[in-house]
Amino acid sequence: VSAAIKALTFDVFGTVVDWRTSIIAEGTALGERLGVTLDWAEFADAWRGLYQPSMDQVRNGHRPFAKLDVLHRESLVTLLERFAITSLSESEVDALNHAWHRLRPWPDTVAGLTRLRTRFTLATLSNGNVALLTNMAKSAGLPWDAVLGAEVSGHYKPQPEAYLKTADLLGLEPQQCMLVAAHNGDLVAASKAGFRTAFVARPTEYGPNQTRDSKAEHDFDYVANSMEDLADQLECG
Amino acid sequence: VSAAIKALTFDVFGTVVDWRTSIIAEGTALGERLGVTLDWAEFADAWRGLYQPSMDQVRNGHRPFAKLDVLHRESLVTLLERFAITSLSESEVDALNHAWHRLRPWPDTVAGLTRLRTRFTLATLSNGNVALLTNMAKSAGLPWDAVLGAEVSGHYKPQPEAYLKTADLLGLEPQQCMLVAAHNGDLVAASKAGFRTAFVARPTEYGPNQTRDSKAEHDFDYVANSMEDLADQLECG
Numbered sequence: 453v454s455a456a457i458k459a460l461t462f463d464v465f466g467t468v469v470d471w472r473t474s475i476i477a478e479g480t481a482l483g484e485r486l487g488v489t490l491d492w493a494e495f496a497d498a499w500r501g502l503y504q505p506s507m508d509q510v511r512n513g514h515r516p517f518a519k520l521d522v523l524h525r526e527s528l529v530t531l532l533e534r535f536a537i538t539s540l541s542e543s544e545v546d547a548l549n550h551a552w553h554r555l556r557p558w559p560d561t562v563a564g565l566t567r568l569r570t571r572f573t574l575a576t577l578s579n580g581n582v583a584l585l586t587n588m589a590k591s592a593g594l595p596w597d598a599v600l601g602a603e604v605s606g607h608y609k610p611q612p613e614a615y616l617k618t619a620d621l622l623g624l625e626p627q628q629c630m631l632v633a634a635h636n637g638d639l640v641a642a643s644k645a646g647f648r649t650a651f652v653a654r655p656t657e658y659g660p661n662q663t664r665d666s667k668a669e670h671d672f673d674y675v676a677n678s679m680e681d682l683a684d685q686l687e688c689g
Numbered sequence: 690v691s692a693a694i695k696a697l698t699f700d701v702f703g704t705v706v707d708w709r710t711s712i713i714a715e716g717t718a719l720g721e722r723l724g725v726t727l728d729w730a731e732f733a734d735a736w737r738g739l740y741q742p743s744m745d746q747v748r749n750g751h752r753p754f755a756k757l758d759v760l761h762r763e764s765l766v767t768l769l770e771r772f773a774i775t776s777l778s779e780s781e782v783d784a785l786n787h788a789w790h791r792l793r794p795w796p797d798t799v800a801g802l803t804r805l806r807t808r809f810t811l812a813t814l815s816n817g818n819v820a821l822l823t824n825m826a827k828s829a830g831l832p833w834d835a836v837l838g839a840e841v842s843g844h845y846k847p848q849p850e851a852y853l854k855t856a857d858l859l860g861l862e863p864q865q866c867m868l869v870a871a872h873n874g875d876l877v878a879a880s881k882a883g884f885r886t887a888f889v890a891r892p893t894e895y896g897p898n899q900t901r902d903s904k905a906e907h908d909f910d911y912v913a914n915s916m917e918d919l920a921d922q923l924e925c926g
Contacts, residue, residue: 583860586810586835598823599835623820
């Protein structure tokens with residue numbers, strides 16, 4: 453399989469970076485500054501809980517494409533109200549919203565990507581917007597060759613256009629691209645679009661009591677337990 | 690000025706890479722393989738001569754947006770006929786067309802970009818397509834944070850959408866972006882779109898008898914004679 457693959461395209465939230473721990477840390481630091489006591493794990497989970505519903509409004513045509521920064525901020529305003537946090541200025545809300553630009557990588561991510569990049573083109577195939585992903589890459593040291601995905605496609609995964617446009621931008625056929633993701637549904641959609649598939653297990657993405665996506669549930673081309681493991685299997689460096 | 694600038698966006702052909710010398714070298718090597726004697730400098734100049742006219746067909750609405758790889762190949766087919774080169778297979782034409790994916794950087798480029806990247810986000814703002822620029826970056830070692838420009842904008846420079854969409858994708862206002870280019874017209878168009886401007890002189894881009902763009906003809910924010918010089922002026926590393 454791997455000889456025909458030219459590009460590895462990556463889901464980012466959960467697969468490359470640990471959004472939950474990162475958002476909890478940002479919230480906790482903010483809470484200490486504000487003197488607010490809150491269950492920031494609950495807040496992080498609630499924020500992520502509004503992620504799919506917010507994109508559904510775009511997917512089903514109820515609103516035109518809006519970049520994820522915009523959807524994240526709308527969800528954040530909803531949650532600040534729900535959690536009764538009233539003391540943030542507009543620029544403080546913006547700064548908290550940009551916590552998603554500062555998510556931290558899993559411990560194996562940077563070393564694994566660096567090895568994978570010696571053999572493949574590495575591109576994001578994320579629902580995150582270009583600015584979010586570019587800022588994240590700079591702060592986390594993620595060695596992308598190209599920052600692609602939903603925003604440049606005008607469609608959110610798992611809509612097929614997101615995968616197909618990313619392959620087209622890379623000048624490749626879908627079967628020359630492999631999606632690397634920690635989520636079964638994303639990989640199934642990529643496979644339907646013609647992509648190769650690699651599952652990387654992130655069994656604590658959703659916290660200690662994770663009930664979904666703990667393991668590969670389909671016959672993917674590769675199943676790995678880290679980016680380093682995937683680099684081993686793909687014989688990179 | 691520079692404190693307000695968050696991203697440097699780059700013209701690529703001529704500014705970052707020396708397309709003419711690179712195409713001449715690729716042609717010369719091909720000619721030797723084929724046993725064809727040809728003035729490859731004339732061929733390179735003729736190929737580049739069809740560049741603006743081919744994009745004009747898109748700019749003026751006579752055809753829908755087509756990526757530069759497609760336009761380059763159409764021009765190449767025209768020139769192979771004009772230069773009476775009949776022995777190339779389709780895949781050899783493709784391979785020659787991809788010479789644009791393998792253009793070599795100017796001697797100061799990689800060191801200069803590496804320094805500039807310590808302080809700014811670096812993105813392409815090129816009429817080259819994403820695959821061309823991504824492949825070039827890998828072969829030439831160009832440290833882009835994001836590969837943007839005409840293809841993701843759906844518009845070729847100097848149309849304003851190319852600059853404005855690139856800034857929008859970076860999550861920035863136009864005045865937070867600076868175009869770095871060796872071409873006066875490109876910089877004037879960027880300035881009209883609200884960008885800051887940096888002219889980097891490439892007085893041999895068009896060969897030894899260059900008559901245009903030898904120097905800055907407008908009041909740009911920065912005027913430099915190399916990427917290293919620009920890095921000095923912007924106090925990078």
